[in-house]
Amino acid sequence: EQWLCARVPGKEMPDFSAFQLEGCKVLEYARHKRKLRLGALKGNAFTLVLREISDRRDVETRLQAIRDGGVPNYFGAQRFGIGGSNLQGALRWAQSNAPVRDRNKRSFWLSAARSALFNQIVHQRLKKPDFNQVVDGDALQLAGRGSWFVATSEELPELQRRVDEKELMITASLPGSGEWGTQRAALAFEQDAIAQETVLQSLLLREKVEASRRAMLLYPQQLSWNWWDDVTVELRFWLPAGSFATSVVRELINTMGDYAHIAE
Numbered sequence: 001e002q003w004l005c006a007r008v009p010g011k012e013m014p015d016f017s018a019f020q021l022e023g024c025k026v027l028e029y030a031r032h033k034r035k036l037r038l039g040a041l042k043g044n045a046f047t048l049v050l051r052e053i054s055d056r057r058d059v060e061t062r063l064q065a066i067r068d069g070g071v072p073n074y075f076g077a078q079r080f081g082i083g084g085s086n087l088q089g090a091l092r093w094a095q096s097n098a099p100v101r102d103r104n105k106r107s108f109w110l111s112a113a114r115s116a117l118f119n120q121i122v123h124q125r126l127k128k129p130d131f132n133q134v135v136d137g138d139a140l141q142l143a144g145r146g147s148w149f150v151a152t153s154e155e156l157p158e159l160q161r162r163v164d165e166k167e168l169m170i171t172a173s174l175p176g177s178g179e180w181g182t183q184r185a186a187l188a189f190e191q192d193a194i195a196q197e198t199v200l201q202s203l204l205l206r207e208k209v210e211a212s213r214r215a216m217l218l219y220p221q222q223l224s225w226n227w228w229d230d231v232t233v234e235l236r237f238w239l240p241a242g243s244f245a246t247s248v249v250r251e252l253i254n255t256m257g258d259y260a261h262i263a264e
Contacts, residue, residue, distance in 0.1 A: 076244030137184035
């Protein structure tokens with residue numbers, strides 16, 4: 001279920017009960033004095049059915065691993081547009097230096113650029129055997145909160161305990177203008193991870209997109225599953241706003257043994 005906003009100023013309330021779209025059903029509608037803004041939600045509950053599973057035991061093992069260890073908090077492919085069109089648009093814009101007056105295109109392209117850099121940083125960190133080990137200068141976030149603080153070498157043992165208990169989350173940079181949030185060893189690692197992506201970084205600096213942080217790992221809440229038969233499983237879970245269910249499903253069907261392709 002999800003609320004949507006239809007802008008009909010100065011008009012009679014449409015009869016949404018007559019709305020027809022295969023696979024969709026209007027459950028409730030009402031007029032509101034304010035429009036529903038982008039991101040104005042705490043999260044989404046998902047019910048997904050995966051079919052034609054070739055190895056039930058493998059998927060069962062992966063589900064248990066996701067429940068215990070989470071998944072990479074990647075931005076899903078939809079962030080980058082059909083066939084990566086948003087990211088391609090960002091690259092063309094960066095290289096041409098021409099003004100983009102369409103506000104939607106600007107927003108989509110800048111988001112795609114920053115998301116791609118975030119994915120690359122996470123991808124590089126996940127290559128490390130101890131990727132969830134707190135290092136000096138890491139920016140840590142209280143679970144479910146937006147603010148962060150910087151880890152110091154003296155605090156590492158206690159901070160690691162809190163990370164292991166999922167009270168704290170290691171974050172990765174959403175690069176842009178201003179300070180990234182990490183310091184010392186952690187900052188050097190992030191800068192090195194995207195050192196080759198000079199075009200996208202220059203675009204974000206030029207357009208004054210403020211740097212931010214995002215949790216490196218995503219822990220699906222209320223995760224449960226039910227096997228209808230040996231090749232069909234129903235998944236249920238809840239994700240906070242800004243997270244991608246496709247990133248959860250990807251870890252169930254990824255047969256590559258790594259995290260490379262989403263970063264690309």
